[in-house]
Amino acid sequence: MLEGQPCLISRALPSSCEQESKWIYMHYHLLEISSGGKGKRPAADDAARAKKKPLNHHDHDHDHDHHSNCLIPALGRDLSISCLIRCSRSDYGALAALSQSFRALVNSGDLYRFRRQNKIVEHWVYFSCSVLEWEAFDPGSKRWMHLPRMPLPNECFVCSDKESLAVGTDLLVFGREMNSQIVLRYSILSNAWTPGPKMNTPRCLFGSASLGAVAIVAGGCSPQGGLFASAELYDSETRTWVELPRLNTPRKMCSGVFMDGKFYVIGGTGAGGALSCGEEFDLREMRWRVIENMFPVGSGSSGAPPLLAVVKNELYAADYAENLVRRYVKGGNRWVTLGRLPERSASVNGWGLAFRACGDRLIVIGGRRTGGGGGSIEINAWVPGEGPPRWELVAAKASGGFVYNCAVMGC
Incomplete structure (x- = not known):
């Protein structure tokens, strides 16, 4: 994810590909990354060469080629996509609103495939504190999003245990x-x-x-x-x-x-x-x-099943009984205690508490119920390193205080 000023994208709808290029202003850092230069815009002959020589991440069908050829004509199709995959996923909704060509590219899922090929990943947290309701949280922008309500297959689905799994651009819920x-x-x-x-x-x-x-x-x-x-x-x-x-x-x-x-x-x-x-x-x-x-x-x-998470190929566990965080020592096949979980990470024998890896951070999602069936949810994060855990309160909101399911999607 790029740091600094984000891309500025007009919400107006263009009537042609030529107009699109006037309404998309990429920060010079983003152009620098895509062109390999040092803070300067890519030259016109670079863009021309990009148009002539296809990149290896354009192996989708002819229809997708046709829709995405006119993305940012000043840059050419290849540099356009190299820029777009470096935009935040939270901006893709605005990109899709620009025109049919942008919308086709975003909805096809190709941008996420190209991001995966280039090892560009953002991690969002998806969790449910109500049986049929799901929310998403973007740690980068610290924005909350409410997902559409789950369809109700039958009453057994509501009452049964459910598992969740985020993979690719999908969230799977098993009941x-x-x-x-x-x-x-x-x-x-x-x-x-x-x-x-x-x-x-x-x-x-x-x-x-x-x-x-x-x-x-x-x-x-x-x-x-x-x-x-x-x-x-x-x-x-x-x-x-x-x-x-x-x-x-x-x-x-x-x-x-x-x-x-x-x-x-x-x-x-x-x-x-x-x-x-x-x-x-x-x-x-x-x-x-x-x-x-x-x-x-x-x-x-x-x-509950073991509360485990892996950050930078190191395995961590949350001991809900002792309210501790431990790390697995691979060579010795043993666990060492690092410190304590966040103070408000309450659970019922581990149920209702989420312990996950989110990029280079460990996150704990939990809260407390209040009278009348309400409650609050807190997201605490820590970047593992030297010394004991130092948890940072990343976000909090009113919600059911019990986390039924949680998954982290990286794409």
Whole structure:
């Protein structure tokens, strides 16, 4: 994300591609990044060369080429997209309102693919403090957004446990009927909920994590409580589920993370009770490796799944019983205590509290209920480094004081 003055974009609607270039003024830093210069605008011959030589991030179909060729004619199509992917995602709504060509580019999802290819990522937090209501928070601009209300499939969906997963530009919410699973998908491209693709083996209380455009779910149980050892990979580009090799130990109430390019499923409950072991999945070798005593056994089946988060390939855990933050030491397979969680991070055996990684920060989302069913939510953040945690109150608002689901979308 660029620092300094943001792009200034007129809200007027142009009538031609030539007019569009008059209403988009990019900060010279943004042009510097796209041209490789030192604070100067790209020369006309640079733009001409960009028009003649396509970049490797223009592998979409002819219709998209036609719509996006006239983005910023003074720069050419390639430099235009190089500039646009460096704009904040919060500006894409204004960009889409400029013209049909901008709208087609934004709605196609190509900008987010190009951002991913160029390792440009912004992290937004999505959470639910009411059964069918979701909110989003942009830590960069500190803006709150209310998502459209979830459609109500049936009453069982409201009453059942639900899991959430952010992957690519989608937010997936998993609920259940009496004997089957319901998946709802929210897309930031359409700002709408639609039915989502179901897993090959529907499950609940599973461990999951996402990495770019893919996600992995592992373990869980059936509506009747039967434990699963199966795992699946979800591709948000094709919206398909692929079965993976099975876990060594069936488990539910577990947590999942990506670390060092590998997927880990940690803790949970097995056939014999609480599990302290974790399992590591190597996506290249397509096999699981058991890690004994990776996570301390919790206080019982009533507690929430392990509250885990990975920042810069370091694994952290929130101990809700002791109100502490711990870090995993990979070489020694042990945990060290760093300090305390925010004071107002109340929970019910870990339920109602969100502990997530958001870019280079750890965030804790929680609050307190007040009389009459109301409450407030606070978002506290800390950038892990030397010394104990120093939590910063990033945002707060009136809301239900119990976090039912939470996911962080990076795109």
